Amino acid sequence: MPLEGVHIDDTLQFMEEPVEIMKREIKRLKRSQIPLVKVRLNSRRGPEFTWEREDSFKKKYPHLFTNRT
Template sequence: LPEELSRVHNTFHVSNLRKCHADEPLSILLDGLHFDDKLHFVEEPVEIVDHEVKRLKRSQISLVKVRWNSKRGPEFTWEREDQFRKKYPHLFAKTASS
């Protein structure tokens, strides 16, 4: 295993082995990936690209469309603005100045 994955156990039971039909476009280079101390992918938001207000019967929910630096999941997601503003306030400073 590469040095970045040295904490992953490199021995597997034979029942976990499957024949590999490698498809080169599906492979991911480890260079652009970041892992935390528990070997979870670290994906950061890049920018807020859109804003929308969902109207329900008695309330409104502000949403923001976020572009992520994701290599494995969706590039864009809709997130609740209030929760996202608490976690990533620096992204809202960018949108306010432009």
């Protein structure tokens, strides 16, 4: 595993960090819509993917949204 992509916190534990946004989707419910983003995470076991709410994810990781058009 290349070490330049590995980040360790103060307690010497591996930190899974989001790398990029892969896809955007809108979940439609009866009376509302929820914007979602598919995120690729930097994981020990290799790349992992997860769906997150766009609004809360944008607050935590705004740098991933700066290059979006």
